[in-house]
Amino acid sequence: MFYHNPVMLQESVKLLITNKNGIYVDATFGCGGHSLEILKQLDTQSILIALDQDNESIKNNFIKDKRLHLFHDNFINIKQILKKININKISGLLVDLGFSSFQLNNPSRGFSHQVNGILDMRMNQTIHYSALDVINKSSEKKLFYIFSKYGEFNNPMKIVKKILKFRLKQPIITTYDLINLFFLKKSSFHQRKRFLSKLFQAIRIEVNNEIQCLQTLLIESSNIILPGGRISFISYHSIEDRIIKYFIKQGKLNNIKINNIIPPFKMIHNKVITPNIEEMKCNPKSRSAKLRVAEKI
Known part of the structure; x- marks a missing residue:
């Protein structure tokens, strides 16, 4: 948290949580900002599973909460991680595809x-x-x-x-x-x-291998999210955003339909959510961020 300001913190977490006693995943733990906010919004019986492939994020974890289960792994392996801890379905998934300031500023x-x-x-x-x-x-x-x-x-x-x-x-x-x-x-x-x-x-x-990892995570999300649960994705360039948007609206990746009947998710907002003027002034790196939230049908 000393190195990084989480982008669209309130918007991404508020729209994510539909069950305060549920099981949630922060697939990009980073400096822990989004995870901390999720834990604040959840009740005592909830579970938060967090992942990060950067070991520095794991070592710098400042959150001391028994509800948090932190793993050093790529989110492409989310299904295997959930299986290890005997979890099949979750209530929500948050993904921030950006980079933290301590990563960018470290030569x-x-x-x-x-x-x-x-x-x-x-x-x-x-x-x-x-x-x-x-x-x-x-x-x-x-x-x-x-x-x-x-x-x-x-x-x-x-x-x-x-x-x-x-x-x-x-x-x-x-x-x-x-x-x-x-x-x-x-x-x-x-x-x-x-x-x-x-x-x-x-x-x-x-x-x-960012594109393949993102596509795999989107496919897995359609299998592990409970009906009524949500995904909250923050992207920072048009390639990622197009993939996320197309998947949510059409249920497709590279013209391959994931569900033969209907797309697995429905949009919560018709338009993409972007940072407000105040956030962009305080955190210029947030200017390119786009948030899309969808609910499992």
Whole structure:
């Protein structure tokens, strides 16, 4: 909590809870802000299961509450985790797909283009695949896919060619090594920031397999949420939001229908929920956040 302000804290938790004695999951524990608020809203007989693949989040946990069960794991494994503790169904699931300030501001994690550090970007530091591997070992075809699909660049080949040309001479090791490949001095501050944000986003999504993990979690949510229970998803870029929106409204992922009759969830709000002006002023990183809440049919 000293490092990070939870985004849309009240909105995401208030709309999530339908049963104060229920079993809830915070699939992205982070600094514990959302989990703490959920526990405040629940009665004494409730259970909160929290997950985070970043071991730093587990070590920095400040919540001392017997209702909290915290696991160091990726939410793609949510079904197996629930099975371990003999739980089949839950009342609600909260997911904040953003990054905490202590992750972004730590140079050793390599997440941010604003500080220099080794290209890493692993959420789970026990895995071996990192941003170094993506940039220095990926083929031209794979780099093109990463920057077109996950960065949504109009001309990703320009980026790919610069990376391939430079790494023939020497490996690209640090965040600034990568940034310095691109001549952006004539660009405005906002153009530069947008370009680098998309560049780093694309690499990070690849390193952490974020899209596959999100899609798997959405499918699992349709199986583990009780009727009347809810999912509360906070996303930060259009790729994630489109997947969540399409799944909730159509019950589909990549045109594959999850339920042959009807979508498993119904929207609570027709329009996406965004931070209010006051929150955006206090926490500029919340500006891109979008909250979607749905109820199990």
